[in-house]
Amino acid sequence: MSQQVSRKKNYVEVCFTPEDYSYFKGRFDIVVVIDVLRATSAICSAINNGLKSVIPVSTVEEALEYKAKGYLVGAERQGEIVEGFDIGNSPYSYMDPELIGKEVALTTTNGTRAINIASEAETVIIGSLINLQAVVDWLESQGKDVLCLCSGWKDKFNLEDTICGGAIADALINTGKFTSDEDSSVAAKYLFQSARGNYMGYLKSSSHRRRLKKLNLNKDIKYCLTPNQMDVIPILIDGKIVKMEA
């Protein structure tokens, strides 16, 4: 499946939205799903905190089925906890020691849907700014073609996911072992290069950040935009997101 340029380099590309995924589907060994604000940051925080697994579900109805089966369930829509559910999508909700060793089913507006859309790929991992360097190092070690799938907002482009995808593409290309073909990847790299070192400042006007700010979720925003807080790499195995074993 690896498309080698003169058989020396692998490809790393950035896909702006799940809507565009069909253009990339089946061409990449590894898909990194990104939802910086907040789904993949919350999932990283959960796995880093020692949850056994996070089960990504796309609809509230599916989440209710898990709830009926006695699972812990997190559900978020429009940035808010869905009525009738205990937890939403705040990374802090998943730092509760009570959750260690537990399994949680989670549905969010965009992130969990993007994970399920990518689930046909050979390998699906969870990327965010908080585990960025760990993801880059692991991808470099794999020597395979990589797609960064941005969750966006309701199939629309968003800044923070694109910047995270751009950071991964930029770092892999700088190793000399990867190349990109798509303009989406070039644009993502340029956005990253102009935002690096100041994500909080650069993303002041991002639409979802403004949405979360209105919900007084500044603490979540700061957490999700602070890079390299952990080296955990969550991976999708048989429909469940678990900790990648070294």
Ligand code: MLT
């Ligand atoms: C999403 O899946 O759209 C986001 O993660 C929503 C959020 O957490 O605010």
